Every structure is written in structure tokens, then in C-alpha cells.
Amino acid sequence: MAERYEHRPIEERWQAAWEADRAFSTSEDRSKEKFYVLEMFPYPSGKIHMGHVRNYSIGDVLARFLMMRGKNVLHPMGWDSFGLPAENAAIQHGTHPAKWTYSNIDNMRTQLKRMGFSYDWSREVATCTPEYYRWNQWIFLKLYEKGLAYKKRSTVNWCPGCATVLANEQVEDGLCWRCDSTVEMKDLEQWFLKITHYAEELLDHTYKLPGWPERVLVMQRNWIGKSVGAEVDFKIDGRDESIKIFTTRPDTLYGVTFMSIAAGHPAIGRITTDERKAEVDSFVKGVKAEGKPRDMEEVKKEGVFTGAYCVNPLTGDKVPVYVANFVLMEYGTGAVMAVPAHDQRDFEFARVYGLPVKVVINPPGKTLEAATMTEAFVDDGVMVASGPFDSTPNTGAMEGIIDLIEEKKAGKRSINYKLRDWGISRQRYWGCPIPVIYCEKCGTVPVPYEQLPVILPEDVKLTGKGFSPLDVPSFTEVKCPKCVGPARRETDTMDTFVDSSWYFLRYISPKVTDLPFKKDEAGYWMPVDQYIGGIEHAVLHLLYARFFTKALRDLGLHKADEPFTNLLTQGMVCKEILKCSEHGYIYPEESKDGKCVHCGKGVEVGAVEKMSKSKKNVIDPDRIIERYGADTTRLFSLFAAPPEKDLDWSEDGVEGAYRFLGRVWRLVVENEEALVGVEPLKIGAEGTAKEVHSATHRTIDRVTRDIEERFHFNTAISAVMELVNLLYQFRPSLDGKAKDSAEARSFKEAVESVVLLIAPFAPHISEELWSKLGYTTPVYRTPWPSVDEAALVMAEVTVVIQINGKVRSKVNVPVDSTEAMVRETVMKDEKAVGWITGKEIKKFVYVPNKIVNIVVA
RNA sequence: GCCGAAGUGGCGGAAUUGGUAGACGCGCUAGAUUCAGGUUCUAGUGGGUGAAAGCCUGUGGGGGUUCGAGUCCCCCCUUCGGCACCA
Numbered sequence: 001m002a003e004r005y006e007h008r009p010i011e012e013r014w015q016a017a018w019e020a021d022r023a024f025s026t027s028e029d030r031s032k033e034k035f036y037v038l039e040m041f042p043y044p045s046g047k048i049h050m051g052h053v054r055n056y057s058i059g060d061v062l063a064r065f066l067m068m069r070g071k072n073v074l075h076p077m078g079w080d081s082f083g084l085p086a087e088n089a090a091i092q093h094g095t096h097p098a099k100w101t102y103s104n105i106d107n108m109r110t111q112l113k114r115m116g117f118s119y120d121w122s123r124e125v126a127t128c129t130p131e132y133y134r135w136n137q138w139i140f141l142k143l144y145e146k147g148l149a150y151k152k153r154s155t156v157n158w159c160p161g162c163a164t165v166l167a168n169e170q171v172e173d174g175l176c177w178r179c180d181s182t183v184e185m186k187d188l189e190q191w192f193l194k195i196t197h198y199a200e201e202l203l204d205h206t207y208k209l210p211g212w213p214e215r216v217l218v219m220q221r222n223w224i225g226k227s228v229g230a231e232v233d234f235k236i237d238g239r240d241e242s243i244k245i246f247t248t249r250p251d252t253l254y255g256v257t258f259m260s261i262a263a264g265h266p267a268i269g270r271i272t273t274d275e276r277k278a279e280v281d282s283f284v285k286g287v288k289a290e291g292k293p294r295d296m297e298e299v300k301k302e303g304v305f306t307g308a309y310c311v312n313p314l315t316g317d318k319v320p321v322y323v324a325n326f327v328l329m330e331y332g333t334g335a336v337m338a339v340p341a342h343d344q345r346d347f348e349f350a351r352v353y354g355l356p357v358k359v360v361i362n363p364p365g366k367t368l369e370a371a372t373m374t375e376a377f378v379d380d381g382v383m384v385a386s387g388p389f390d391s392t393p394n395t396g397a398m399e400g401i402i403d404l405i406e407e408k409k410a411g412k413r414s415i416n417y418k419l420r421d422w423g424i425s426r427q428r429y430w431g432c433p434i435p436v437i438y439c440e441k442c443g444t445v446p447v448p449y450e451q452l453p454v455i456l457p458e459d460v461k462l463t464g465k466g467f468s469p470l471d472v473p474s475f476t477e478v479k480c481p482k483c484v485g486p487a488r489r490e491t492d493t494m495d496t497f498v499d500s501s502w503y504f505l506r507y508i509s510p511k512v513t514d515l516p517f518k519k520d521e522a523g524y525w526m527p528v529d530q531y532i533g534g535i536e537h538a539v540l541h542l543l544y545a546r547f548f549t550k551a552l553r554d555l556g557l558h559k560a561d562e563p564f565t566n567l568l569t570q571g572m573v574c575k576e577i578l579k580c581s582e583h584g585y586i587y588p589e590e591s592k593d594g595k596c597v598h599c600g601k602g603v604e605v606g607a608v609e610k611m612s613k614s615k616k617n618v619i620d621p622d623r624i625i626e627r628y629g630a631d632t633t634r635l636f637s638l639f640a641a642p643p644e645k646d647l648d649w650s651e652d653g654v655e656g657a658y659r660f661l662g663r664v665w666r667l668v669v670e671n672e673e674a675l676v677g678v679e680p681l682k683i684g685a686e687g688t689a690k691e692v693h694s695a696t697h698r699t700i701d702r703v704t705r706d707i708e709e710r711f712h713f714n715t716a717i718s719a720v721m722e723l724v725n726l727l728y729q730f731r732p733s734l735d736g737k738a739k740d741s742a743e744a745r746s747f748k749e750a751v752e753s754v755v756l757l758i759a760p761f762a763p764h765i766s767e768e769l770w771s772k773l774g775y776t777t778p779v780y781r782t783p784w785p786s787v788d789e790a791a792l793v794m795a796e797v798t799v800v801i802q803i804n805g806k807v808r809s810k811v812n813v814p815v816d817s818t819e820a821m822v823r824e825t826v827m828k829d830e831k832a833v834g835w836i837t838g839k840e841i842k843k844f845v846y847v848p849n850k851i852v853n854i855v856v857a
Numbered sequence: 858g859c860c861g862a863a864g865u866g867g868c869g870g871a872a873u874u875g876g877u878a879g880a881c882g883c884g885c886u887a888g889a890u891u892c893a894g895g896u897u898c899u900a901g902u903g904g905g906u907g908a909a910a911g912c913c914u915g916u917g918g919g920g921g922u923u924c925g926a927g928u929c930c931c932c933c934c935u936u937c938g939g940c941a942c943c944a
Contacts, residue, residue, distance in 0.1 A: 215861055215939075222860075222940055229944085247944060260944085301942080326942045336944045344858095345942055418943055538939080639882070640869060646937095648869060656882050659897095666897085705873085715871065718881035725881090728898085800877045805925045807877055845924050851876045853924050 005665035007629025011764040015116055023780055024063075024075065024118040028524050032072035036525050037063045038504055038564075040533030040541070041078045044104040044126075045085060048111045050573040050611055050637070050649065051534065053621045057634040058570055058643045058713070059532045060117045064760040065707050067118070068784035074525055075118055076507035078125035079105050082133070082496045084162060084178065086430045087469075090462045097430040098458065101128055111622065115630045116763050118780070123510045127499035128430070132506065134453030135516035136498055137435040139548075141446050142555050144436075148194040151444065156423060158186035164426045165190065167495060170540070185288075191434055191492065192421040195547045199224055199417045202546055211566030213644070216538045223539045225418025230402045232337065232411035234259060234310035236271055237318050243267055243310060246332030246416055250401045251394040252339040254386040255360035256312050257350065260303060260324035262334040263287035268323060273307030280304050280323060287325045301326055301349040313410035314387070314401070324349060332416050340376065341368070347376035360386050361394045422544065424495040429460055429469035431493030439480035439487040448481050454489070468492060500541055501548035504528050504563060515557070522558035531564035532643075538569070568711060571646035573637075575617040577606035585616040588651075608648055619649055631762035632658040638713040638761055661765055663724055664758060667751055668769045671731065675773065678739050680749035683788065685742035692730055692746040696753050697791035699723040703757050704787065713761065720757050723750065753785050801826055802853040803835040819846040826852055 018024065039059040042052055056077075063075040079101075086097035093100075105126060112119070125132050143149040157166040161181030165188065170177045195202075203224045206217040229248035236242060243261065247253070261267065263284045272280045283304040303324035310321050319338075326345055327336050340350035340357045350357055357370040361381040368377055383389045389397040405411040425434065433454040435447035447454055457475045468491035470476070480487035502516070508525045509517040527549075533541075542564075549563040580586050580596035580603055590596060591603045611618045624633045636657035641647040668675065681693055699719050706716035727750055737743045752773060759766035759779045770779045794815055799822060801809040809831035813822055823844060826832050836856055843855035 218861060219939060225940095225943065227943070245944080249944080324942095326944095328943065331943045333944095338944090343944070345944075348942095416943080535938085642870085645863095645870090650869070650883070652883050653869070660882080662897090710873090712871095714869090715881080718871075721881055798877085802876085802925070805923095810877075843924055845876095847876060847925095851925085853876080855924050 003669050005662050005765070007631060007661075007764070010768045011114070011116060011630050014764045014767045015113060017767075017778070018116075018118075018780075019113075021778070022122070023778070024067075025120045025122045026072065026074050028521060029072045030524070032070065034074065034525055034529075035066045035071040036074045036504075036528045036530070037066070038076070038507075038528045038531050040531075040537065041080050041500070041503060042108065043080045043083055043085070044101055044108055046104045046107065048108055048115075048621055050619055050621055052112075053115065053633060054573055054637045054643075054647060055532055055534070055570055056112065056115065056117050057637050058568065058711070059530075060115075060634070060763075061638060061707065061713055061760040062530060062532075062711075063118050064763060064780060065784065067780055068756075068759065068782065070783065073118075074123075074507070075120060076123040076125075076510075077112065077117070077119040077121070078123075078503060078507065079108075079127065080496065080500050080503070081105065081126045081128040082431045082493075082499055084428065084430070087428060087462055090430075096458070097462075098128070101126075101430075114625055115621075115634065118763075123507050125503060125506050125510050127432075127496070127503065130453045130455055132503075133432040133456075133499070135502075135506065136432045136494060137447070137452050137454055138449065138516060139502065139552070139555075140494070140498075141435060141449065141452075143193060143551060144446055146555070148197060148551060149191060150194065151189060151191050153187060153189050154192075154423070155185050156188050156190055158184045158188075160184060162428075164428050165423060167423055167497070167540075188425075190423045190425045191436075191494075192423050193498075193547075195422045195544070196417060196419055198547055198550050199226070199419050201550060202419075202543065205546070205562055209562060209565075209567075212564075213567060213569055216535070216542065216567060216569060219538045220543055223419065223543065225416075227416045227418075229414060229416070230405060230411055231333065231414040232313060232405055234313065234337065236267075236321070237309040237311055239271065239308075241267070241270065243271075243321070243335045244333045244411075245335045245337045246414060247337055249339065249342065250405070251383070251389075251397045252342045252360055253312070253314050253337070253401055253405075254383075254389075255339040255341050255358045256315075256317070256319055256337045257340060257356045257358050258319045258338045258346075259310050259321045260327045260336045260338050260346070260349065261306075261321060262327040262329040263323055263325065264329035265323070265327075265334045267335075268306065271306055271308040271321065276305060276307035280306055283323060287323075301345060301352055303349060303353065305353075313405065313408055320355070322349075322353070330420065331418065341370060341373065342376055342378055344376040344378065347373070358385065360384060422495075422547075424498055425492040426495055427468045427491075428493050429456075429462055431496060432456075432499065433470065434490045434492050434494055436490040437478055437480060437487045438490065439483060439485060441485055442480055442482045442487075445480055445482050445487070451481070456493075497541060497544050501544040502552065504531075504545070505552070505558065516552075517557070519558055522560070526558055526560040527562055528564045530566045530568065532568045532570060534572075535569040542567070568643060570643045571641065572610040573647050573649055574608045574610050575619065575649040576608045577615050577617045579604040579606055585614075587616045588619065610646075611649070624654060628654055628658045629661075629764070631661055631765050635661065635717065635758075635761050639717045640714070642714055643711055660721060660724070661762060663728070664754060665765065665769065667724060667727060667754065668772055671747075671751070672772075674731075674734050674744060675748055675751060678744050678748040680752055681742060681745035682749070683790070685746065687742075688730065688733065689742035689746040692726070692743075692750050693788075694791045694794065695723060695726055696746070696750040697788050700753055700757065700785045701787045701792060704784070707760065717758075717761060720754060724754060727751065727754070755779070756782065756785050797849045799849065800851045801829065801832045802851060803832070804855055805853060808832060808835050815849060817848075819844070822846055822852060826854070 037059055039055050063073050067073050081101050086101045089095055089100045090097045140149055157171050159166050159176040159181050161176055161179035171183050174183055176183055203226055206220055227248050230250045231244055231246050233242040233244050303322040306321045308321045309318040311318055338346040340346040341359045342361055359368045359370050362368055362384055363381045380395050383392050383394050383397050402413055433456055435454045437445045437447060439445050460469050462469055470491040476489045476491060478487050478489050505517045508521045512518055545563050549560060578586050578591050581601055582599045583596055594603050596603055636654045639657055640653050702719040703716045706712045734743055734747055755766055755769045766779050796812050797815050798810050799813055800807055809829050811825050811829050813825050839856035841854055842857050845853040
């Protein structure tokens with residue numbers, strides 16, 4: 001009886017062997033081509049989930065494949081280990097965030113090792129260690145020196161749930177991205193990083209990243225939000241000041257009938273007339289109190305007249321200035337020229353307040369009547385009532401009008417971005433302290449480099465209420481580094497996105513103590529060749545990491561313009577939701593045969609959605625690994641869907657993957673007789689041996705190309721499955737064949753290829769079978785099988801015969817037959833002839849080695 | 858509203874440049890193995906029709922280009938994702 005496939009001892013044995021061999025530790029080796037494979041590092045929440053399993057399995061296939069292809073592969077792993085959950089755990093369970101975090105890391109590291117991922121663990125980093133975050137502080141100080149980090153008082157997004165500030169990117173629909181609390185506005189002194197300094201380059205380089213998914217680039221472009229237009233000064237009638245507006249539609253300047261300014265606009269106090277003051281004040285108050293509404297569409301356009309008028313610099317017309325609720329202080333100049341005829345918002349506003357509508361662009365071939373318009377005309381057309389520009393296309397008038405404005409010194413060309421500077425101050429404990437000291441005499445003083453790191457104190461009381469937990473005398477009371485007088489330490493910590501904005505550089509030189517990383521090593525490894533992670537980081541993390549890469553480049557620390565050459569955004573892992581009428585959402589384990597295990601009531605099977613704890617539609621990777629092994633878990637998560645698509649978790653599918661590995665296993669162990677002592681076939685033979693040889697090489701070719709060119713691991717695996725199926729068919733014909741027969745040798749070659757080809761997906765079973773085949777060199781150090789091009793060439797091909805575009809027959813012809821030869825064969829083919837007889841052949845199309853289409857009348 | 862992606866059997870998904878639609882897997886059906894269940898092996902499996910060979914039909918819907926369209930073009934529908942008073 002042949003040995004059964006038992007995953008547990010096999011996986012344990014090989015994991016131990018890899019560890020003992022330091023199989024995956026990498027160093028700079030200029031004789032080999034480098035390849036940096038990186039997966040987004042996890043937050044150590046306690047356990048890995050299926051999303052991690054999928055993400056890291058994808059990365060591991062690539063890393064192992066490239067290793068076998070002879071590349072020098074850097075494949076590191078670490079921990080994004082600062083962050084709120086550690087503090088919440090501390091508050092709830094009284095465990096110190098550090099203890100909680102490090103114990104989670106230990107647990108998750110064990111889990112990742114059980115998955116058999118080929119990480120270079122000697123490069124492991126955790127962002128919550130002083131060895132790591134001191135470089136956050138170091139980089140912060142460098143940015144501060146360059147003016148790229150600065151402090152300002154500003155209105156910030158405040159999450160009452162998390163009791164901290166949020167970046168704009170962390171506010172979704174007016175709610176906190178993390179805890180869904182309604183975000184409030186608060187005035188606070190905050191540290192900012194000047195990401196806007198790189199707005200243009202960040203945008204420009206989105207056009208130079210062909211290895212990124214288009215949708216991620218589009219999202220980033222939207223976020224950066226570049227608008228090209230002009231700034232125009234409108235003088236306030238009777239005052240020696242003007243209000244600057246920004247517009248992308250200078251062509252509509254002749255159509256301005258009023259001006260709208262934001263409720264927070266600084267000019268309001270100065271320009272509002274006495275008799276309008278009370279009304280304006282109460283309106284401004286009202287707008288500020290409302291905060292950010294959830295659904296902008298439903299909010300009515302409201303405003304109030306300031307009593308002031310401004311002057312259109314082109315026409316000299318006086319138009320009223322309104323404070324309007326829809327004008328944003330944060331964008332442009334906080335003031336808008338209103339052209340109701342050609343802007344929908346202005347149009348709505350004008351209709352509410354009975355303001356005039358002046359048409360300056362007509363649709364081609366039509367004339368608009370201001371009085372009867374029901375909506376603004378925002379498309380291109382022909383200019384009217386626009387002085388010298390009348391009867392010209394509006395698109396052509398843009399430049400001319402700006403020229404005119406510039407001539408009159410009333411404005412200039414201008415570019416605006418939606419991108420705001422990145423507020424990084426957080427009133428939290430479990431983060432990287434911002435290395436700054438405030439001295440009454442000297443003001444803001446950076447902590448001197450030699451005093452880094454500013455260590456996060458351990459003895460801090462966490463209550464979850466009030467402001468900065470770091471506001472304790474033992475931490476805050478310091479001497480000023482400049483004047484040695486009494487001073488106060490900054491109590492805010494950095495947004496954890498700072499930590500993850502450069503960790504891929506720290507992996508390169510994880511141990512250096514005098515710099516964040518070594519320049520020459522970064523020169524060798526950077527940029528990351530393949531980055532893999534979830535789409536949820538399309539803007540946040542990926543934009544910040546790009547910004548940091550550019551900023552660090554400009555500090556002279558390395559030379560890469562972009563951090564990640566290729567980006568793969570993997571889909572979510574989903575599963576159907578189960579609901580019991582009595583117990584609500586239930587875990588998959590709580591449903592047996594369609595019944596709830598608690599009450600026996602029928603279980604309602606809901607929609608397939610992303611796995612989430614709250615909906616209980618989660619599968620614990622540990623359970624799957626325990627039952628089926630890491631190889632099966634990996635294989636299924638790679639086979640069920642292409643990486644970028646969502647994956648529906650199916651226990652039946654896992655069974656299928658397990659069955660396949662069992663089939664491969666038996667292919668070796670049940671055929672030891674036919675395999676042992678047989679020399680693999682290397683070059684072509686005749687007959688069935690040739691077919692097997694050819695199928696083997698077609699498979700190698702397909703698998704190689706599917707991994708390398710397209711990351712289509714699902715089709716790569718299916719190609720191997722096909723070969724395995726073929727070998728099962730072929731196997732019985734080997735009985736009685738000599739060990740040195742071409743058939744036996746072709747079988748041996750095919751089986752060995754299968755074992756090597758599955759190595760990136762299921763490395764443990766691959767190693768085990770490889771050693772059973774008598775090899776002592778492990779698979780991870782064995783070269784990937786190469787394709788025998790000659791074996792791909794077949795002597796005969798099947799040519800499909802279509803009559804009038806419909807498949808009617810097939811014929812076998814020698815490869816590369818001429819049209820005349822094929823025509824002759826077709827005319828002897830009974831079925832084909834049956835369809836042609838008595839009809840006139842109008843056309844005979846022949847695509848070599850593929851298809852014949854005969855058009856008959 | 859704008860931008861983007863997608864729509865193929867009962868299900869997950871294949872189809873490289875326009876050339877046999879449905880590879881591979883799941884599920885299902887039948888047979889073999891087995892005392893039996895499970896396992897394993899073999900075969901079948903888009904729909905309609907037929908005893909069968911076969912024929913008809915079929916990639917969200919409608920048009921078009923082509924000898925030939927899941928694939929290219931135009932219009933429409935649906936789903937998902939992103940952005941959304943950005944001037």
C-alpha cells in the first residue's frame with residue numbers, strides 16, 4: 001500500500017528545513033538580476049485572515065518562481081505595528097499596547113511560517129520599535145529643515161470616536177474611515193507634510209507607471225485634482241480691495257452676474273454693509289455649524305447678500321457679492337465668479353434669489369433665452385455678448401480672455417489642486433512621537449539628531465478620553481536644546497501612514513544604525529519590482545509612499561523616482577452571509593445541513609460579500625491549514641480566481657484543490673516502480689512518448705508564461721491539472737515497458753516537470769515529492785524547467801472546416817500545409833463535401849494550421 | 858451626475874493577435890472498486906430536438922464591420938467600484 005498524502009508532517013519537515021538552511025535570506029549579488037517582491041505588511045491585529053493568505057500567496061508564487069528562474073529575489077515581511085487597536089485593547093483589557101502588539105506579532109509570524117512563505121525573516125521590521133521609528137523622526141526633521149514639514153493652526157477633521165484628528169483621506173462620506181463616527185470640525189495646531197509640493201510630479205508620474213492598474217492611477221489623479229484656469233481679481237466697489245477668484249472657465253467671464261464667496265472667507269467682515277451685517281453673521285454661523293453634509297445633492301443652494309458689489313474687470317459691470325453655502329473655503333480662493341447661464345450651481349442659486357442670467361455661449365446653431373432656460377448650458381458653443389470674442393468658438397476664446405485679463409493686470413493663468421497638505425498630528429499614544437520641543441524663548445525647536453529617538457514612554461495611563469495621552473510631565477518637561485531653559489515636548493504622535501510610507505526602504509538595510517537605509521543598497525534593490533496589496537490603499541498609502549520616495553530622493557538618500565514599478569491590487573475574499581432568524585448572523589461552523597446548530601431553525605443564505613467579522617462570514621485560515629494543509633490553502637486561493645478579481649470562498653473548491661494535490665502525490669508514490677532509476681527523456685522521440693514529451697513542454701510553456709506575463713495563476717494551475725489528467729490516461733500503457741524505453745522516460749520527464757511546476761503554488765509537497773524522486777538538491781534551488789521549443793512543434797494539426805462560417809467538419813493535415821494541399825484534403829472529406837455538393841464555392845478562406853471557411857451560395 | 862471596471866453553463870472561471878465558445882475546477886449523473894459509507898478510478902454534463910448520427914440555438918439587449926465576432930465599432934440595459942457643490 002502506497003504512502004498516503006499527509007500534509008502535516010510534510011509541511012512541518014520542509015518548513016524546518018528551510019529555516020535551518022536560511023533558504024530565503026538574500027544579500028546583494030550583482031552577478032544576478034535583482035527582483036524585489038513586496039506585499040503590503042499587515043497590521044498585527046492578532047491573527048492572519050484570508051485576505052492576508054491570498055495577498056501573501058500571490059507574492060510567494062512570484063518570489064519562488066523568480067528564485068527558480070535565477071533571479072536574486074528580495075522578499076521581506078514586517079509589521080505595521082503602531083495604531084489604534086493596540087490602545088483600544090489596552091483600555092478594554094488593561095494590557096499594555098506594546099505587550100499586546102508584540103504578542104500578536106509572535107502569533108502572526110508563526111502563522112505566516114506555517115503557510116510556508118519564502119520570507120527573508122532576517123530583514124523583519126516592526127514600525128513600533130525605536131530602531132524603526134527613530135528614522136521616522138529623523139526623516140521628519142530632515143523634511144522640517146527643507147520646509148516640507150510645518151505647523152499651522154487649522155480646521156481639522158476630528159473624530160470623537162477615536163478622539164483624534166483625521167486626514168482628509170480618512171474621512172469617508174463625513175464619517176471616520178475606521179469607526180464610522182460623524183466627523184466634526186475643530187481648530188487645532190497641527191503638523192503638516194507638504195505633499196502639495198509634489199502635486200505636479202505625483203500627477204505627472206501617474207502617466208509613467210504602465211505597471212499600475214489604470215483605475216488606481218485614475219483614483220490618484222482624481223485625488224490630486226488638477227484644474228487649469230485663471231485667477232481673476234474683482235475689485236470691491238468703493239473699497240481699496242479686491243477679491244480673487246479661481247475659474248476653469250475664463251471663457252464665461254462676460255457672463256458673470258454675481259459673486260459667491262465661502263462662509264469662511266476673510267473678506268466677509270470687511271465688505272459686509274452695516275445693514276446686512278446681522279443677516280450675514282447668522283448665515284455664516286449656520287453654515288459653519290452644519291459641518292459636512294452627507295449627501296451634497298440634497299442640500300439646497302442658499303446664500304445671503306453682503307450688500308457689497310464687485311466689478312467685472314472686463315465689462316466694468318457691478319455685480320452683487322453673496323455668501324453662499326456651496327462655496328468651499330478649502331478649494332481655490334474660496335470665492336467664485338457666478339455665471340448662472342453656464343454653471344449649474346450658479347444657475348440654481350440665481351433662480352432661488354432672482355438673480356440675472358446672462359447667456360454668453362450659444363449651443364452650435366441655436367440661441368438660448370435666459371428667461372426660459374431650465375438648466376445651465378455647460379457644453380462648448382459659440383460666444384455671444386462677449387465683446388471682441390463674439391461669434392468665435394468658446395474653446396478658442398479661453399486663451400484670448402486670459403491674455404486680456406493679464407494685460408489689464410487683473411489676474412493670471414493659474415493651476416489649482418484638490419490635494420491638500422497631509423496633516424500628520426494625532427492625539428494618540430501608540431504612535432511615533434513627533435520630535436519637536438517648544439521653548440518659550442526659542443519657539444519651536446527640533447530635537448537634535450543625536451538625541452533621537454524620542455522614546456515613547458511606557459508608563460502612560462490610557463483612558464480613551466480627552467486629549468493627548470502623552471501629556472504627562474515625565475515626558476513633556478524637558479530642557480530646550482538651544483537655550484537649556486524650561487521647555488515642553490510635543491505630545492502628538494504621527495499618523496501611522498508615515499510609518500508605512502517608507503518601510504520598503506528599511507527592508508533594504510534593516511540593521512544600519514547611522515541612516516534609515518544605505519544608499520548603495522537602495523541603488524541595487526530599488527524600486528520595488530512588484531508590489532501586491534489591497535485596492536483599499538489606492539489613494540492613501542500608495543500616494544503617501546510615492547510622496548515619501550520623491551521627498552527622500554530629494555534629500556539625497558536614494559535615486560528612485562517611484563517606489564513601485566508594478567502594482568497588483570488583489571481582489572477581496574468573499575463568502576455568502578448566513579443568517580438565522582433567531583441568532584442573526586452566524587458563522588459558517590454554526591450552520592449544519594442548512595440548520596442553525598443552536599436552535600435548529602433554517603439558515604437563510606444571503607449575498608456573497610467581503611469576509612468581515614461583523615457579518616460573521618469569515619473562514620479562519622488556521623482551521624483550513626489544520627484540515628487541508630498550507631499547500632491546499634495556497635493552491636485554492638490562487639486557483640479560484642485571477643488575483644485581481646474578488647474570490648468567492650468555497651469549501652468544495654478547497655476540497656478540489658486538496659484532491660488535486662492528492663492526485664499529484666499518487667502520481668509519484670504509486671508509480672515508484674515506473675519512475676525509479678528511469679532517466680528523464682530530454683529530446684523528442686516518436687509516437688506516444690513524443691506526445692507526452694510535447695504535452696509536457698506545452699505545459700511548461702503555458703505555466704511559465706501565465707505566471708510571468710499575466711499573473712494568471714488560475715490558468716497556470718489548470719494547465720498542470722491537464723497534464724496530470726493526461727498522465728493518468730497514459731500511465732496504464734507503461735506496463736511491461738522497459739525502464740529505458742522512450743515511453744517510460746517521457747513519463748519520468750513529465751512527472752518531474754509537474755513536481756517542479758507546482759513548486760511556487762504548493763512548495764511543501766513539491767519538495768517532498770522531489771526528494772522521493774531521488775533528488776537531494778531542494779526544489780527552491782533547482783532551476784525552473786526550460787521549454788524544448790522543438791517539442792512544441794507538432795507534425796500534424798487539426799484544421800476546422802467551416803461552411804458559411806459554421807463548423808461542419810475537421811481534418812488532420814501536416815503542419816504548415818499549403819492552401820492547395822488543404823483544399824485537396826477538404827474535398828475528400830465526406831462531411832464537408834456533403835455541405836458543398838451542388839453549390840457554387842464563392843470563396844475559400846484558409847488560415848494556416850487553424851481553419852478553413854468555405855463560402856457557398 | 859462624472860470617471861472606471863465588468864456582464865459567458867447550476868457555480869468559480871477559460872478562450873494569447875478576430876479563427877472549434879465553455880479549458881480547468883466545483884456540483885450533478887452513471888459505471889468500476891468497496892460488505893457499506895467515504896476514498897479512488899472511468900465516462901458524461903450549455904439549452905432545444907432526436908433512438909442515433911445529426912440539426913437548430915447560444916457569451917446582458919439591439920444594430921454594424923467581416924469569409925468568420927465573447928473578442929472590433931455604434932446605441933441601450935444591468936451590476937460593482939471610485940469621485941462628487943472642486944468653481
